[in-house]
Amino acid sequence: MENVASAIQRLSELAESTPIARLSAAFETAGFELALVGGPVRDAFLDRRLTDLDFTTNALPDQILQIVKPLSSAHWDIGRAFGTIGAIIDGEQVEITTYRTDAYDGETRKPVVEFGDSLEADLVRRDFTVNSMALRLPSKVLVDPSGGVEDLLARRLRTPSSPQVSFGDDPLRMMRAARFTSQLGFTISASTAVAMGELADRIAIVSVERVADELGKLLKTSAPRAGLEVLVDSGLAEFVLPELPAxxxxxxxxxxxxxxxxxxxxxxxxxxxxxxxxxxxxxxxxxxxxxxxxxxxxxxxxxxxxxxxxxxxxxxxxxxxxxxxxxxxxxxxxxxxxxxxxxxxxxxxxxxxxxxxxxxxxxxxxxxxxxxxxxxxxxxxxxxxxxxxxxxxxxxxxxxxxxxxxxxxxxxxxxxxxxIRPDLDGEQIMAILGLRPGREVGEAYRYLLELRLEEGSLGTDVATERLQAWWASRPS
Incomplete structure (x- = not known):
């Protein structure tokens, strides 16, 4: 369990850093819960560089704004409808989201946003167990209701709830599974892989822009081959990039x-x-x-x-x-x-x-x-x-x-x-041949470009002579 101890130490040191310490103290003073969640917690266990700082809280968006305004040099509420407030605190970008218990209609991947009051309930609605861990602040207590630590140690991708339910709610999670196999070097659990095969056609309800974005993220990983094989083996590629399995x-x-x-x-x-x-x-x-x-x-x-x-x-x-x-x-x-x-x-x-x-x-x-x-x-x-x-x-x-x-x-x-350009430009061609802008100028330009490609640079004088000879030899 050396990895776990090391990760906890990294998370503890991160929690004591200036922006996080100030943020957690402010939420505690205001009487609200706060937890570091998702990617940074996962990456601490994987000894990866910690980048995005995502937090979750029982405070509502208006209350989050009220707390972060005095701490931040900038803030925004573009994700307010989904409970998310962004801010820059001590030079670090952070996002803080109210606990959620989303409901899906089965027709689209857009949830009906419902705010919750429990960190554990918020975590189990997330995509994979390895992303469903949180560090309570300022107490620095790890919260892992779905066994994410065990899956991290096994380098395994598994959904916190039934994969049929999870992927049925948000089919894009199947493409995220493919990406994580490449990005993190994980394998997909057997039950999760079966569900991906069963629900591959559900990817059709996801907007093509989101699909393309996820495909691009996969291709930009350091070793995308494994993720692409997941797309093909699961049947997802038939709907996303059918030319590949063909x-x-x-x-x-x-x-x-x-x-x-x-x-x-x-x-x-x-x-x-x-x-x-x-x-x-x-x-x-x-x-x-x-x-x-x-x-x-x-x-x-x-x-x-x-x-x-x-x-x-x-x-x-x-x-x-x-x-x-x-x-x-x-x-x-x-x-x-x-x-x-x-x-x-x-x-x-x-x-x-x-x-x-x-x-x-x-x-x-x-x-x-x-x-x-x-x-x-x-x-x-x-x-x-x-x-x-x-x-x-x-x-x-x-x-x-x-x-x-x-x-x-x-x-x-x-x-x-x-x-590579001809020795004479369009203005020179028109002056030499007495032409106005039009198709014939384009033909002359292409003739000179062919000369340039075949014979190299001829110089202005020779190019002019060749152009005039070509023009004179054209059928009237």
Whole structure:
């Protein structure tokens, strides 16, 4: 029980910190209960960094406001309808919520908010036992009505009440279970897993925005694979991201030892590893991770069996880009993310032509131009897409990509590749050809851009001569 003693010590030290001590003293003086609850209590047992400070109390929202106003440099009541008041106290953000005993109508996940008068009753309505513990303040007494400590020590996810009731009330909790398997490294109890399978279709009553937000949180964990497998194995993915389980039956023509589903999860693993090594100080890249997970979703629709039993997936990159765009739009991801993910998927096979023969400088320029600001993500995705167990093949592909990146670096230094533009802009084109803004200016611009990609920078004088010759040769 060394972990328990250590956690209690951490919680005790936390309770004595300035903001919490001031807050708990103020509530005690006012005659109300206060307890630190949920994530910080759980994370103390897991030796994780303590971040959000969430409290619960028997004080009503107006009474909470009255207590925190003198202590805080700022406060807000945006969650007042749900009993929550937020504040900044001694530089720390805190949220304090009145005890609740919510009721659900079975049609939506929005509860009818009812305030309660018992800490224990408030705790058992929460999602998982490991999040249903509290530290009473200022007495520093641990309250654990559902056996959360035992589940923490067993690294197990279990609901405080019947999982059928808990998930029936709020189906989003099933996706949170998937996320916690990745975020905390926990496993889901057998009864909880059974309930997830039985109630997977209930996720349909949750708004797509909340589903997408929870999926994004899962993908941004340090190891999302376990949580994604929970989504697929439980049947939740059929309603949230059906393209993912659809990959399980597809055999990848390049990687015969794995189906495309396992290959995609491995690509995601490797993309995250590369992301960390290449950009160690950057936050998790959701765009890259979505692209890695979905890069092969065009394969089911493009699968063909050729003569001799060879399986092909021609143009799955183009088809996959369209499918990803459609799915992400349905999940209400922002336009920038949708466009970036679909572009990365469409481009993810481009490099493999490089290994078949040396690219010309113009081909390298086109690769950079088409990737645009996504080039670094494309580097990572393309490298991560190599999951072959054939060491010689893997090394050959890695060396080839090293060579491509080196050529890009050299050309970039010489030509400012990241912002390839024609030698003449639109204003110059109109002045040289005597044109007004319109379609013909666009055609001339594209002609000069092709020259720039094929031949590099020509300079203003040569570009002008070539433009005039092109214009004169056009059919009248």
């Amino acid at each position: 990959l399980k039956l597809q055999i990848d023509e390049h990687f015969h030892h794995k189906d495309v589903y396992q290959h995609s999860l491995t690509v995601l693993d490797q993309a995250i590893e590369l992301e960390r090594s290449r950009n160690p100080d950057s936050p998790p890249d959701l765009t890259l991770r979505l692209a890695a997970l979905l890069h092969d979703i065009g394969k089911p629709a493009t699968k063909r069996t050729e003569a001799g039993g060879v399986v092909t997936f021609h143009h799955h990159d183009v088809v996959g880009a369209k499918l990803a765009k459609k799915r992400l739009k349905e999940l209400r991801y922002d336009n920038e993310t949708v466009a970036a993910v679909s572009t990365l998927i469409e481009l993810h096979l481009r490099f493999f032509g490089y290994t078949e023969g040396a690219w010309t400088d113009s081909a390298v320029r086109r690769y950079v131009r088409d990737a645009g600001p996504l080039l670094e993500r494309l580097h990572i995705l393309t490298r991560a897409d190599v999951t072959t167990r054939n060491r010689r093949k893997a090394d050959r592909l890695a060396f080839a990509y090293d060579d491509l990146e080196e050529r890009i670096a050299v050309l970039s230094e010489e030509e400012e590749l990241a912002a």
